[in-house]
Amino acid sequence: MLGIVLFLGNIIGTGVWRAFADRTRxxxxxxxxxxxxxxxxxxxxxxxxxxxxxxGYGMASAAGMI
Incomplete structure (x- = not known):
């Protein structure tokens, strides 16, 4: 869950930073x-x-897929 928050949160956050920076010209x-x-x-x-x-690897291992 933390990985998803870091991944998506950073993508959204950096998009906002960049948009505001671009607006300053x-x-x-x-x-x-x-x-x-x-x-x-x-x-x-x-x-x-x-x-x-x-x-993902941990879940696959726990499910016996690996």
Whole structure:
């Protein structure tokens, strides 16, 4: 569950950050927002994907599929 929250929450959050940054039409603000989007993608989206994969493997193992 935590993996899904990290994965989807980060995708939605970064979309909002980027949309607000783009509305300013200020290149410095947009560049800063993009750096944060890239950083949070690596930190939160990647960790969310890993947790989802580990959870899926665990459920498949518990169900006797592996």
């Amino acid at each position: 200020n290149a410095e603000v947009i560049a800063f927002a993009q750096r944060l989007v890239t950083l949070t993608d690596w930190a939160f989206t990647l960790s969310g994907v890993v947790l989802i994969l580990v959870g």
